[in-house]
Amino acid sequence: MSQAALSTLLILLVLLATLYTIYAGNRDLIRARAWGELSRRALPFLALLVMASTVLFVRNLQQGWAMLAWFAAFGLLIVLSSVLSVPAEERKAGRAFRRGDYAAAADLYRELVERRPLARHYAFLGAALGAAGRLEESVEASTEAINRDPEYGLAYYNRALVLRQLRKKSRARKDLERALETDLPRRFRSAVRRQLEELR
Structure with a gap:
């Protein structure tokens, strides 16, 4: 396999990994058709993709400073896109x-749901309210998140x-069982299983 073919294959693999990473972490935004929010979340991955696709061009340059400038420019682009x-x-x-x-977090998340009423923001509001001891309000916010996206x-x-x-x-057991049927992130799945064991 030629070096150009290998580089092209690597770029395609980076593209596939990028698309999967964006999809896996933002399924709720896709279901909500929040394309602007989704494109914003994709910025760091798109910066990496552009970086990977230009590596062939930069590699062919003979000046050593070009590679350093390329690394510096894309390093800055990735950091900036991560912040944005x-x-x-x-x-x-x-x-x-x-x-x-938690009280300040709840206030800030409440402002977020007023501006952008996405399921993830309601879920975060529910978590902040629960941690602040405002349990009934927490249940209401989490229920609203579920109503907006039953797969969140x-x-x-x-x-x-x-x-x-x-x-x-x-009711807690039913919610935990339902959480395992949804797009719950992997890092929470073992905690859900532990909670279910404790409830049995």
């Missing part, structure tokens, strides 16, 4: 949640955690 891929208010809400300021597994998981706190174990 998540809206500032969503990053701010996520930071508040991670530092344990994180909403079932969040609601189940709160239902357990409310001692509604039967």
Whole structure:
């Protein structure tokens, strides 16, 4: 196999991996037909794709500085696209949640659902409200996420955690079972199975 054919094959593999990664992490946006939001989330992957597709051109340049300039330009592009891929208010809400300021996170997520009423934002609002101890509001927000996208597994998981706190174990079990039937991210699946074992 020639070097050009091998490079083309690698670029195609990067393209397929990029498309799968975008799809796997954003199925809810595809179902909601939130194309603008989806394209924004895809920015870092598209930057990597452009980088991979230009590697042949840069490799053929004889100047050593060209490769360094190419790396620097694409490094900057990837960092910039990563920052721009998540809206500032969503990053701010996520930071508040991670530092344990759940009331502030809930307020910020509430603003997000008013501007962009996506299932993921309602699910994050439900998680923040639950962590802040506002359990009934948390159940309502998670239920709204489920109503907007019945395949958004994180909403079932969040609601189940709160239902357990409310001692509604039967409903919590149903939500956990349903979460496993949806597009729940892999990293949550073992936690769901543990929760189900505890409820038996």
